[in-house]
Amino acid sequence: MTPNTQPPANLGDEPAAESWNLRLYVAGMTPAAHRALENIKKICEEHLANRYSIEVVDLLKNPQLAEGDQIFAVPTLVRQLPPPVRKIIGDLSATEKILVGLDIKPRK
């Protein structure tokens, strides 16, 4: 990478300081849940390094939390910040769909 003194704000319209709050709903750490967590971590490291947080919610332990975010399938990734709320259902194996779904990449 060429050294760049400019802050990353120039890379797009998004302000550099914008932090991403993601929440991953699972029902027990099933293989699919593990896959989903690994996949989203990888994507975040690649595109949102140092400005994201992922909270894992296990509905088997906290069943009452499913209602608030209107979760009906697992795994479900919820983008709580930045708004608007987005939900991605599945083991997050379709990287391209996630990038578009989370608005990391512009929608076509």
Add this chain to the structure above:
Amino acid sequence: MNETCEPHDDRAVTITKAPTGIAGLDEITHGGLPAGRPTLVCGGPGCGKTILAMEFLVRGALEFGEPGLFVSFEESIDQLRLNFKALGFDLAELVGQKKLFITHVKLSRHEIVEAGEFTLDALFIRLEQAIQQVGAKRVALDTMETLFSCLSSSENLRSEIDRLFQWLKEKGVTSVITGERGTAALTRHGFEEYVSDCVLLLDHRISEQVSKRRLRVVKYRGSSHEMDEYPFLIGDTGFTVLPISSVHLDHVVGTDRVSTGVPDLDAMMGGQGYFRGSSILLSGGAGAGKSTMASAFAAATCERGEKCLFLAFEESAGQLVRNIRSVGIELQPWVDRGLLSIQARRPTLFGIEEHLMAIFRQTRQLEPKAVVIDPITNFLSIGAPREVKSLLTRVLDQLRGMGATVLLTSLTPNNGTVESSEAGMSSMMDTWIALNQKMNGNVRQCYLYVLKSRGMEHSREVRELDMSASGLSLRPCPATGSKNDQRREPSGSSGGER
């Protein structure tokens, strides 16, 4: 709580049934829905699926002590509350009493993206929690097909829905799952594949500008059930299915008698008139005096201080009052005193179901001791004879249950026989009186005879009906004329009951 239905064949299977409490539905399913199993209710938009599902829960909670869980995938809880208030169900109260739990699984299509394999375990967890909240024994899912609009990988979703139905069975809850009617299959996404125990099909069609609702039991594993399509209605008491078979023959039978309103006719019927709580059919051609006789009966009821409901399907209330005045019967004072309620309505204005609903509502409000329907034959313009019979059967059933005496009139077509005009009702009638007309020289004369009257001595004579300003009277016919009349009237001697 649950009724056990004896199998009708050799199989040693006994299906336990969960009665719905919905009028008519338990009759055609021979006891209710399969207990502890899912039932699929499918139909097009606006056919009443949600109402059926909710009423199953509400009645389960109120009448059978089984709390319910309603899972809405479409309407919000507030919308449901509002909609069901109009049907007389106070959902908020039931929720407060922990007899009902309503949860809304809100699916916002625009905020959901699908990326990879998933399960519906989160939904299972939510259901499990909600079931525990109220100890639900009955569950309604309305309608899960909404899920298909959010999730594109239908194979994954279908196997999950299959798993959900299995899970509901394991929970032992009696569930109702609604589905949108598809073009090729019963449901758009083929739910019927997974719900094999019981399938009900609802239909809402418009025929000759009149709305008709029909219900059919498509299948019911391990149980007998009625096969036909049945009319149903959604009224201010909820869902009602109208099977003819639901006629209860257990109403109280009295020996009390009430006047026919025509002293001479009372005299022909043992001097006492009709049995209280019985049903009377008055048939005859146009102008034979049916409405007049019916009005005389109504007036006699009010004279005893009893309430009478007069359902006029041919004349307006004003016309009826004026016309009857010409034979010396005053109805207006009874109307003014609140004893007589004349409800005039054009049959073609509504479908059969709506008429039935209106009649039920009026009888509940007024609690009449006598009801007149003048004439029943006008219903034939809005429904097939079988449907009309079903309507009238239901009305009679209800009114007899209330102990009311019911008088129906029916118009005999110009060239028809008395029998052709009774809309298949004669077998349900306790008393059948025929009115005939005949030209005598250049005078038109009306004749009356009692075709049948169960359980009482009655005259078999044909009498001449005289309608004048001084009232109604029945004169014996001249000896020869009487004989001729009886010979000429095939209906008079055959007494054709069907």
